[in-house]
Amino acid sequence: MKSAPSTDVNRPDATSEAGAESDGLPELVRRFRAGDEAAFDQIVRRLTPRLHSLALRTLGSAEAAEEAVQDAWVRIYDRIGDVKDPETFLGWAIRVTLSRVHDEFRSRARERAAREGLASLRTAAGSPRAGMSASEREDLARVLREALAAIDDTHREVFVLREIEGLSHAEVARTLGIPEGTVWSRLSYARRMLRDYLGRRRDDVT
Amino acid sequence: MTVEKLSAPGERARCEELAERISHYHDGRWPKGSAECSEVEAHLAECPRCAELLDDYRAITSAARLVRSTDAPPADAEKMSRRVRARLRSRVFMRRLKWAGAGVGFAAAAAAAVVALMVLPGTAPPPGGLAREEPKERPGKVAPELASGERPKGEPETPAAELVRRADVGPDPRKARRDYEELVRGIEEARARGGRRPDDGVHLVGRTTEPRRRRPPPAPRATVVPAPPLLGVVLGYRGDPGKTPVVFVEGVVAGSPADRAGLEPGDVVLAIDAQSVRGRSLEAVAGLIRRAGPGAKITITYGRGGETHEVEAVLAAER
Numbered sequence: 001m002k003s004a005p006s007t008d009v010n011r012p013d014a015t016s017e018a019g020a021e022s023d024g025l026p027e028l029v030r031r032f033r034a035g036d037e038a039a040f041d042q043i044v045r046r047l048t049p050r051l052h053s054l055a056l057r058t059l060g061s062a063e064a065a066e067e068a069v070q071d072a073w074v075r076i077y078d079r080i081g082d083v084k085d086p087e088t089f090l091g092w093a094i095r096v097t098l099s100r101v102h103d104e105f106r107s108r109a110r111e112r113a114a115r116e117g118l119a120s121l122r123t124a125a126g127s128p129r130a131g132m133s134a135s136e137r138e139d140l141a142r143v144l145r146e147a148l149a150a151i152d153d154t155h156r157e158v159f160v161l162r163e164i165e166g167l168s169h170a171e172v173a174r175t176l177g178i179p180e181g182t183v184w185s186r187l188s189y190a191r192r193m194l195r196d197y198l199g200r201r202r203d204d205v206t
Numbered sequence: 207m208t209v210e211k212l213s214a215p216g217e218r219a220r221c222e223e224l225a226e227r228i229s230h231y232h233d234g235r236w237p238k239g240s241a242e243c244s245e246v247e248a249h250l251a252e253c254p255r256c257a258e259l260l261d262d263y264r265a266i267t268s269a270a271r272l273v274r275s276t277d278a279p280p281a282d283a284e285k286m287s288r289r290v291r292a293r294l295r296s297r298v299f300m301r302r303l304k305w306a307g308a309g310v311g312f313a314a315a316a317a318a319a320v321v322a323l324m325v326l327p328g329t330a331p332p333p334g335g336l337a338r339e340e341p342k343e344r345p346g347k348v349a350p351e352l353a354s355g356e357r358p359k360g361e362p363e364t365p366a367a368e369l370v371r372r373a374d375v376g377p378d379p380r381k382a383r384r385d386y387e388e389l390v391r392g393i394e395e396a397r398a399r400g401g402r403r404p405d406d407g408v409h410l411v412g413r414t415t416e417p418r419r420r421r422p423p424p425a426p427r428a429t430v431v432p433a434p435p436l437l438g439v440v441l442g443y444r445g446d447p448g449k450t451p452v453v454f455v456e457g458v459v460a461g462s463p464a465d466r467a468g469l470e471p472g473d474v475v476l477a478i479d480a481q482s483v484r485g486r487s488l489e490a491v492a493g494l495i496r497r498a499g500p501g502a503k504i505t506i507t508y509g510r511g512g513e514t515h516e517v518e519a520v521l522a523a524e525r
Contacts, residue, residue, distance in 0.1 A: 044290055045283040052281035057273055069281075073290040137272050144269040152451065163270035169233070188229035193451055195262045196443045196488045 026086035033080055044073055047090070051097045058101050058160050060145050068100040075100070091175040098157045105149040105156075147197045155190035162187055218493050221256055224249055225487075228256060232263045365396040436521040437495050437504075438462020439469060443488045453483055453491045455508070467519035469508065476514065477507035495521070 025046070031039035051072060055065035075096050083089050148156055161172045162183070169187075173180040227246050230236070236243040250257050369392050442456030455473040458464045475483055478494040486494075498504045501523045507516050 041287050041291065044287040048283040048286045049281050052286070056279075056281075060273075062279065066286075069286065070289055070293065073286070074293055077290070077294060140269050141273045144266070144273055150451075159270075163267060164274050166274055184230055184233075184235065185226060187233070188226040191229050191232075191263050191266060192225065192487045193443075194266055195259070196451075198262075198266075 022090060025089060029080070029083065029086035029089045033083075033086075040077060047093060048073075051093065054094065054097060054160075054165060055101050055104075057164055058145070058148070059104055060141060064104045068104045069097060071103070072097040072100040088177075091177065094161075094175050095157075095177075098160065099153075101160075102153045102156065143198070144194075147194045150197045151190060151193045155186050155193060158183055158186040159190040159194070217253075218497060220249070221253060222490060222493070224256060225259065228260050229263060232260060232267070365400055366393045369393055369396060436463070436498075436500060437519060438464040438522070441475070441488055441492060451485075453486070453488055463519040463521055467506065467517040469506070469517070469519075470510070472510070474509040475506065476509055477505075479505050480507070 025043070028039045028043050028046075032043060048069065051069050052065055055068045055072075056062060059065050059068065072093070076093055079096070083092050148159065151159075157176065158172060161167045161175060162169065167175065169180050169183045172183045176183070224246065227242070228250070231243065231246040250260060369389060438459035439455050439462070440457035440459075442454050443451060453475045455464070455469050455471055455475065457471055458469050475491055477483060478491065479498070481494060483491045483494065495504065498521060500521055503518055503520050505516060505518050507514060509515075
């Protein structure tokens with residue numbers, strides 16, 4: 001039986017990776033709030049790659065991701081007054097995008113249950129990634145996305161930011177504006193729900 | 207069917223208590239050799255169910271990494287910026303149509319549609335404030351020169367665009383609404399006569415005149431938990447968007463205690479022996495049932511058709 005803790009590969013702080021896109025962002029936000037429309041256009045150009053890749057990885061569809069991010073930008077435009085501190089704009093924009101991603105999940109949820117989903121994931125856990133074909137990888141990704149569509153928003157967003165986007169627990173807490181302890185417990189709950197959703201075995205009667 | 211060895215109630219409670227810590231352990235929350243880490247490892251060494259839980263968490267994380275490593279084609283930030291601007295401008299247009307101070311909502315009912323007209327550049331703005339200068343932005347459906355805001359030279363004005371140009375939607379909000387709906391009908395008729403072209407110079411956005419169809423409720427998704435049958439139900443798990451996930455009865459074994467108690471597929475399990483199951487996992491609910499033991503009598507509180515019911519069931523004797 002495995003005893004070593006399964007630690008994730010240390011990932012550099014996501015905010016430092018986003019250095020280029022964050023530089024000068026608070027100033028652009030201030031200018032936009034002061035009425036400079038061109039500043040908003042610059043913000044859109046600068047952050048779209050990141051928000052789009054978050055939406056695309058989570059939803060798995062370019063069309064859905066495009067819709068979600070467009071909607072998010074319109075909402076960001078409308079609700080910029082909610083941002084009290086321009087330094088927190090990036091985290092807030094990510095949350096708005098996640099909210100739109102949740103909406104896309106709801107409108108595009110598949111009815112088909114992910115049969116044998118957990119078995120497939122277990123197989124993948126033991127397989128070297130390089131050995132999987134592109135279609136196998138896509139199938140697994142689809143299974144996980146279907147499971148994500150079945151859990152509630154609050155827990156899904158923690159799972160997406162931590163496990164798919166690869167943010168640390170502290171970064172997830174900062175992005176969502178919640179205590180780090182809450183991130184840990186919500187992540188645990190999300191995993192239980194995903195496992196419940198994915199685990200289907202025959203003849204299981206209580 | 208495999209029959210699992212029933213754990214003692216104390217052991218199950220311990221597993222429930224440690225379930226969250228196993229997730230933390232998976233994330234490497236505690237350093238190796240720490241008291242918390244050792245406690246979890248000791249339990250994993252003697253509990254196959256929890257060891258399986260950890261394996262499942264690893265599998266889920268692996269799948270998530272697969273998703274993370276998916277090559278995402280780079281977004282066209284410039285195009286996104288243009289599209290967002292187009293949408294924002296079309297909303298300004300909507301506000302103009304509402305006539306300041308009118309207080310009349312165009313979209314009061316399903317049949318009362320509100321649309322915004324987006325007219326491609328090149329058509330002269332009509333009187334009455336219906337001017338629109340928006341490039342159409344549907345990839346693959348519009349020629350590049352139209353997307354950049356230019357009408358191809360020599361392209362005649364389409365009937366739909368002419369209707370928009372000639373339209374005279376006046377300041378009276380009540381009349382404006384009727385004029386507007388008439389205009390939309392005229393456009394649709396012109397398109398029906400002439401055949402719809404993707405670039406006829408007019409783009410209707412916003413809600414259509416059709417009543418909005420309600421989204422069908424999501425189909426229940428079921429997962430079941432392995433266990434020796436005591437009650438005779440197949441439990442399902444459904445996570446409706448925005449709501450706490452619920453455990454429900456997906457199936458009932460004919461002739462079983464559940465069948466005799468009157469449980470039916472679709473019933474939502476609310477409590478077992480007055481213990482609420484809200485927010486509990488599928489395994490936890492099954493565990494509550496099994497904890498009573500073979501031959502025991504349990505009270506099941508369930509929801510059906512918006513009402514709450516309570517029944518007693520005598521669990522099957524041990525096989």
